[in-house]
């Protein structure tokens with residue numbers, strides 16, 4: 001079964017396998033940007049918070065009897081920190097994108113989505129009518145504007161979907177897209193999976209980075225599986241939009257509430273990031289300086305793409321680095337157009353190890 005398809009995948013060097021993470025290797029591949037996934041103090045605090053809650057499993061959907069004080073406290077803390085009116089927690093970023101896009105783009109509405117938007121958003125587009133979905137060139141405000149102008153299907157709402165920091169190449173969303181959303185009275189969905197905890201004056205993400213005060217048309221989706229060192233997601237917006245999602249988004253209604261421990265860990269991480277933002281930012285800046293000095297790549301995020309454009313070669317480079325005790329991502333098609341080594345300049349790793357990795361990559365690329 002599926003033998004033919006698997007053979008084709010293997011032939012094009014696109015075959016994927018799960019491998020147990022080797023704790024003895026230095027991790028420059030995962031999205032745990034701040035190293036909070038192995039912070040024992042936060043783990044202990046989250047554990048105590050759940051223990052004090054009375055029940056430990058979420059038990060039911062948030063609309064039946066699964067909504068707990070931990071969930072509510074986290075939503076309120078996120079709203080307060082990010083300046084949004086209302087928030088709702090969701091099981092994962094994948095579910096958040098899928099259900100949010102499907103729910104928000106109603107019959108007569110049109111979705112304009114960045115061509116490099118995450119797969120979870122792209123899956124959602126398959127649930128809409130074909131003429132409701134328009135892809136615009138990656139991070140290209142002019143193309144977005146031209147496509148909105150040229151669209152003759154615009155009877156209902158305009159919904160725009162972008163990422164704060166793009167997950168594969170680490171580039172940040174264009175400021176002009178926020179202005180376009182305002183000009184066309186569009187709903188703007190911003191996936192902040194890779195930006196919250198990494199960019200901005202308060203490390204809160206792209207709104208913070210551009211100092212944009214959230215408006216009624218803004219939606220921020222953030223995930224806990226990256227800088228927050230946990231698992232899960234949240235959506236922040238105006239009260240009207242969150243109310244609507246709670247009533248229409250299937251992955252909020254028809255699913256068990258998010259894990260209490262993971263939510264508590266997200267909450268502790270948020271408090272930690274806010275409290276330690278100065279030191280964290282200094283470390284981020286230092287790592288970006290190392291990257292620029294050795295690899296000559298100027299990045300604002302901690303995702304550093306090294307373009308190789310050869311599926312086989314990225315695997316070879318990845319394997320050579322492993323021999324030196326270092327793990328980096330080898331990202332191939334169809335995830336990216338050209339194969340890349342995806343180096344994550346995590347701030348919890350030793351600077352000497354980051355320098356060694358950069359020097360090796362300089363040699364191998």
Ligand SMILES: Cc1ncc(COP(=O)(O)O)c(C=O)c1O
Nearest residue numbers: 092093094118167191193223225
């Ligand atoms: C940009 C982006 N959005 C959404 C997701 C999905 O989030 P989650 O892992 O919480 O399902 C990911 C990656 O996992 C991502 O990179």
